[in-house]
Amino acid sequence: MASVTLSLLAILSAAPVVRPPAEELLRTQCRTWAAEPKNPWALAHGITLDGRAFKARDGRPAAEVIVSDFLRKEGTGPQADLRFDAFAPDGTPVEPHPNLLVKTLLLAGYAPSQSFRASGSPVTLRALVEDLKRDFRREAALSSHGAWTLDALSHALPPGATFTNGAGETLHLDAVMNEALASLEREQAELMAGMKAGLPQVPKRKQGIYAHPCGGLHLFQAVASHARHAAVRKAWGPRLDAQVDVLFYRLSSESRQYDAALTSAPPAYRLPVLVQMVKFYGHFLETLGRYREETGWKPTPTQLQSVTQAGALLDGAVRRLEAAGAFRDMESLKATQHQLYLDLIGDACHAAHGWGYWRNHLGG
Incomplete structure (x- = not known):
């Protein structure tokens, strides 16, 4: 009996985990x-992954917590000023990118009539959108932190719509989004040139698109999402196709740089590199997943191979993070490397969301 037990233990210990x-x-x-x-x-990142079903740890719908607990109201009536602070007094991020929260609610599919309690009275999503329109300024929307505003505005208004902001300016949605496409083209011009020249990579130096949060992929999402309208796709045509090509070039260019950084980085710096890898590969899959779902874009066989490559690269980075104990040590990271802790939350949500778009292709 003892020998049988020892044999069983040997088999179990030899079995792969x-x-x-x-x-x-x-x-x-x-x-x-x-x-x-x-x-x-x-x-908001949990909503990005699970939509309206996502709940806070206290059991309330996440959207209800966001609006009820963090929206500030100044004044009364339809002209009341509705705003989220960028950060809470203790430094916790509330809305570090303007209109990130409204954009999240819109993309989650909440109806304009959806009502939330805030400061003791109801506030509808429609009222939040009206406040966004009043606060809208072209320069801010086309800045490096404007992607979330553009995405929200495009989902709140139909193509061809006009609106008037609080400064009395009449704005045309299509004109704004055309400017956003032009901005994307300018910001990715160096990458476009590298791609056309056949360069293996364009170094990241926080220039152009790399000066944007998350490598400017939210700007691509906002612009490409507006192309869900057939008239917009027809008007933009090859201009948008060219930006899709640049995105695929970025996968090749950036993966080389991450591999080099991971090889040369001292042990203390490997974790931030791995998190950056999850950020890029996850956002890459999410960006193209949204583009396919919203516009009906059909990737070529070569592009699908690149999507598979991105999935494999993401898988490798996630498994290295797991092996390094990053997911296990979140409480410690919260106290000692707070930005890394936040990145491991937000980037995990975006990456899981991106993976979900391609699950049938990537497995999982």
Whole structure:
């Protein structure tokens, strides 16, 4: 009997450890850490992954917590000023990118009539959109932090719409989005030139698109999402196709640089590199997933191979993070490397969301 037991133990010890798929690790990371009711930015990322079903740890719908607990109202009536602070007094991010929260609610599919309690009275999503329109300024929307405003505006208004902001300016949605496409072209011009010249990579130096949060992929999402309208796709035609090509070139260019950085980085700097890899590969999959779903874009076989490559690169980065104990040590990171802690929440949510668009292609 003892020999049988020892043999069984030997077999069990020799059996390979079955680890959960990368997508499952990302989803668990997002759902666990984005559910903090005192962190509306994190809650918004949970909504990005799970939509209206996502709840805070206290059991309330995440959207309700965001609006009820963090919206500031000044004045009364339809002209009341509605705003979210960029950060809470303790430094917790609330809305570090203007209109990120309204954009999240719109993309989650909440109806304009959806009502939330805030400062003791109801506030509808429609009222939040009206406030966005009043506060809209072209220069801010076309700045490096304007992508979320553009995405929200495009989802709140139909193509051809006009609106008047609080400064009395009449704005045409299509003209604004045309300017956004032109801005994307300017910001990615160096990458476009590198692609046309056949360069293996364009170094990242925080120039152009790299000066934007998340490498400017939210700007691409906002612009490309407006092309869900057939008339916009027809008007933009090859201009948008060219930006899609640049995005695929970025995968090749940036993966080389991450691999080099990971090889040369001292142990203390490997974790930030891995997190940056999850950020880029996850946003890459999410960006193209949204583009395909919203516009009907059909990737070529070569482009699908690149999507598969991005999935494999994301999988590798996630497994290295797991092996390094990053997901296990979140509480410690929260106290010692707070920005890295936040990145591990937001980027996990975006990456899991991106993976979900391509699950049938990537597995998981």
